[in-house]
Amino acid sequence: MTDTSSTRPAEGDARAPRRSRMHRLLRHLPLIAPFLLWAVPCWVLLYTGQDWPLPVTSAGTALFALGLLCMPFAMARGHGRRQQDRAAIIGDILLGTSWVLFTWSVLVGVLGRVALAVSGAGESQDQARIVTWAVLGVTAVLLAWGHAEARRVPRVRRLDVRLPRLGAGLDGLRVVLITDTHYGPLDRARWSARVCETVNALEADVVCHTGDIADGTAGRRRAQAVPLGTVRATRARVYVTGNHEYYSEAQGWVDLMDELGWEPLRNRHVLLERGGDTLVVAGVDDVTAGSSGLPGHRAHLAGALDGADPDLPVLLLAHQPKFVDRAAAAGIDLQLSGHTHGGQIWPFHHLVRLDQPALAGLSHHGPRTLLYTSRGTGFWGPPFRVFAPSEITLLVLRSPHRPTSP
Template structure:
């Protein structure tokens, strides 16, 4: 009986695709299980198993709690963070529990190291493991309480001068207020948002910048939390660019919403502000993830943003991620303002953030002309904690001329 090789090939191709899909899914599940085991193992070992000699019911109860979290966490995350149908209650539980487990993991690792050092020094005796376990729990509780307070309060103002040699004398002393990563989300922070607006207005800004990641959710879902941004005051301009999180929650919708609130959306475009007879170009680009979103017209396009701008004028560029700075430096940008890193948000994530970004927070120089300021973030993402990474509202005073 004859066989059509072309038909066989067509039949085999979907089969190979299905097999490959199953393998990829299997790898993802294996990675997830591995991560969850690594997160749970140090707390389990330090608190329950490393010579603590707790009664069996205590060990069983503690093990059951960690196991229940590991099993339930992925389902809560998926349910809580689906782009179109977010369950804010599930998100709050998943995000908060992740922060708790991460801090407990860090404290448990430190506790295990302390236990080894004490054992090597012959300190503590038979009760040492229980004392270490108790210390780990108390330390984690203190860190979490402080970290939650830091995340939920209105940020302190960080002030610094930035000298731009090409800035005209008429613009010397221009006050630029930078917000970034407000991440309006599952926890209703409308009152916090109003507090941020009040703090910004007290700074008497010439320009207010929002460097993206405005929310986790659609403009409809986060309407009340974003509303206070409409009351932000600035003498010359209020400008905004998209962050990577907008591309999971209606990026164009957020551009439209910010325009509705009176902000200029720097969607690969620029505007010029003037003071004292001198001019400054305010330019912005979409986030570097925009092109992969598939949204027509969304990509980081610096050439488009600067099209038609006078090349002799100084340029302040807003780009969500610090790693865009090589493009800024190559174009001779005077100052790039960014966010994205959250200053690492929860220690010791700064060492992982540094693998992806050139700077975690603060002012840095790139190339012959370009300054980059990376905000530590105004809000928080996910776990409602900030550990050794305070939030900020930034006041940058632009200074003209050489020096300093």
């Protein structure tokens, strides 16, 4: 029998340099990423065989350099301690623009040239310039379309969700989910009012907001959030905190939602009864709440379910999909979440999936638990949505015991 105890320290020593190199890379990522976002498109569009006249190359290089310098500066002033909305808008637009430009510079510029080389066609100056104009054209179209997608009132996504433990009296219960409204530097008070009108037209029994109401304090974004007070539901309006609340005085948002008539489910539950059957509607603080330093804020599922009959079906509100591991372990029937934005700007969803178990839609976890992840109602930061449409979600809960129509 091999003595593995003597080999483990050596394995740990072997892994340590790899971990330390990764940690160093992650530490420098905020410095490396902006450089790559602007330098790669600059190289692809100006210096890969196009042979532009010197004034064009100089002006283009200066423009990319200006973007590289302005973006982090504007982001720091807009989202840092100064909280300057105009700077935030500029920084967010530059961030979204650079991401789309970088993506399509790689896809069209780099991969297009590889395809030409593999095919043996070679590449002339004219072909190089065609690639440049193709990248710029695709970027312009996607940014214009993505901005319109971000600013419009979300389309309603409707789906039936069958819960095996749901009683017949609750069959057809209409649950509307909004999340990640992210009221912020761009004033969207009118958009907020129109979203609430759309929600009201759905005649919901329960309306849920699963967090990330805004970027900024409740006092600062109050005008944009006030329309939430007009939302109607026959049974309940419930809310849980998201991670962005904890960047902006979360308790202020909890108090404002309470003032607007929403019930903050901070590690607690309410009972919803209809037709002789009962549904437990529970909520937990965001998973980042415990590190916020705010007294009493933490994600505590046991506290949320304390006193609830374990034989009753449970609808759980939790901002981040990754809470579903705890929900599945506790036998939760359905968890509603947001946070991912569906990636917001393609192909960012690949990075989101490194952190979350689901990106969007309905998924199964464990023997009983369903998770619905919304793409979000608003947008964060860059005012663009590319291949990740926003949504207002209507979930109609179905019981296996409902009477069949003749």
